[in-house]
Each structure stands twice: as C-alpha cells, then as structure tokens.
Amino acid sequence: MTVEVRLTANLQKLAGNQRVVFGEGKTVGELLDDLDAKFPGLKGNIVVDGRLHRFVNIYLNDEDIRFLGQLETPVAEGDVLSILPALAGGR
Amino acid sequence: MLSLPRKIVDEMVAHAREEAPNECCGIIAGKDGKAVGLFRARNAEASPYRYNVDPQDLFRIYRKCEDKGWEFLAIYHSHTASEAYPSATDVRLAFWPESYYVLVSLVDRDDPTVRAFRVIDGRVEESELKVV
Numbered sequence: 001m002t003v004e005v006r007l008t009a010n011l012q013k014l015a016g017n018q019r020v021v022f023g024e025g026k027t028v029g030e031l032l033d034d035l036d037a038k039f040p041g042l043k044g045n046i047v048v049d050g051r052l053h054r055f056v057n058i059y060l061n062d063e064d065i066r067f068l069g070q071l072e073t074p075v076a077e078g079d080v081l082s083i084l085p086a087l088a089g090g091r
Numbered sequence: 092m093l094s095l096p097r098k099i100v101d102e103m104v105a106h107a108r109e110e111a112p113n114e115c116c117g118i119i120a121g122k123d124g125k126a127v128g129l130f131r132a133r134n135a136e137a138s139p140y141r142y143n144v145d146p147q148d149l150f151r152i153y154r155k156c157e158d159k160g161w162e163f164l165a166i167y168h169s170h171t172a173s174e175a176y177p178s179a180t181d182v183r184l185a186f187w188p189e190s191y192y193v194l195v196s197l198v199d200r201d202d203p204t205v206r207a208f209r210v211i212d213g214r215v216e217e218s219e220l221k222v223v
Contacts, residue, residue: 009189055184057146062154064146084149085186087116087132087166090141091178 003031003075006082011046015039028058028081029071046083047071055086092219093165093191093207095119095126100222102129104203107169107195110134114142114169119193120156121164128161134168141180142168165191165207174198175206177215185210191218 005021015021016039023038025031029047036043046056051071058065059082065073075081099119106115117131130152133145144166156162166187170178175196177185185192188211196204207220 008187010186055143055186057149059150062150064150066146082150082153084146084153086143086146086184087118087149087187088136088141088143088184089168089178089181090114090136090138090184091173091180 001026001075001077003077004080005031005035006080008084010085011042011083014042014045026074027069027071028060028065028073028075031075031081032071055088057084057086058082059084092221093193094221094223095165095193097222099126099129100205103167103169103193103195103205106131107171107197107203108200110169111171111197112139113137114139114171115195116142116144116166116168118144118152118156118163119165119167120152120159120161122159122161124164126164127159130155139171163187163190165193167193167195169195169197171197175204177208177210182210182213182215185213188212193220 002022023031023034025034032043046053116134119126120128132148135143135145175194192208192210194206207218209216
C-alpha cells in the first residue's frame, strides 16, 4: 500500500528536503514506521510515547485522524496523508 | 521585512478586539511573499493565555492555500495583556519556520501594537513590519 505523505518545512528538513514522500503500510502508524526507516528521526517528531504528538495534526485525505482511528487508522492505495504541525502558543 | 496592506493589519486588530479577553489567531496567505488575504481561525483553546488554531480550520485554510498556490506568509495571534513579543511557549511551539509570526498586543486598547518575527530553532528575530 503506497501512500503519499505531504510535509511542511519543519519535517521536510528531516526528509531530504522533500515536500512529498511515499511510504508503505496498512495503517498510519505502519506508514510512519516505514518513513522513519527511510528518514531516521522523522517519526520522533510526530509520535511521542506511542501516541500522536499533541501539537501535530495528521489528516488522511480530508479527515483528522484523531476523529478516525488515531495511529491505527487504515490507509489505502491512493490515499494522501498531510502532516501539519499545530499553529499554537501561549503564555 | 514583512510588508502588509493596511487593510490586513486593521483586520487583525479588529479580530483581536472581538476575541478579547481571549487570544485570537489566524493566517495571512501570501503569494511570492506578498499578502493576498487573511483567514480568521477559531482558537481551539478559547483562552486568554493560549492559542491553538482549530485543526479543522487549519486544514481547510491549508487546502485552500494549496489550491490557490498560496503559502502561509504569516501566522498571527493576539496578546491581550502582554506585549507583542513571542512568549516562551510561543517559541517552543513555533513549528512553522517558513512563516512570519505576527503578534497583536492590546495592552493599550486605544493604540494596539503589531510586530512581526521569525522564530527558527528557538531563536526569535524581529522583522521590520512595513504597512503599505
């Protein structure tokens, strides 16, 4: 299952400065493992203690995976995953 | 240097005033470094001390910009009771090195301050903000 993954600048620098990368897997979690094997350290910026980082959003096509199956969300050939860091801050 | 039309600066200040005492947040879209529009976003934290662009708003705006060939030129938010300078948390959570961070301060409600910054690898650098 090959899935297209779109990255913003802060993750592009960990992925050979590519905006779009491709990974394999049956779930979002497997896909991230596959990408981490190709681009060591990438996953550590997305997943913390086995869970999606609080300030990272992953969208499968148009849906936030927090409202699907989190990292266990199944992916299919032709899906597009977008990884967008939060726009956040505070005192 | 970040150059913004007066209309966009006024719109940010209006948004900050409407959301006060909570922080407001939004995105200024750009094309080749030139501002083309402002998108208000919901602050998912709905708090006077924190902001987090609602993840659904974030994706909607991101998709729209992608379709139009626009980038996130700037990310703005307000400080209602502190100066227009990134807080320690703002810096820690600055994950968009490609964008300017614009802050609106309402400390002086009659004379709001608007300043622009780059936040890269934890380093804050003020950028000249030119209102055109």
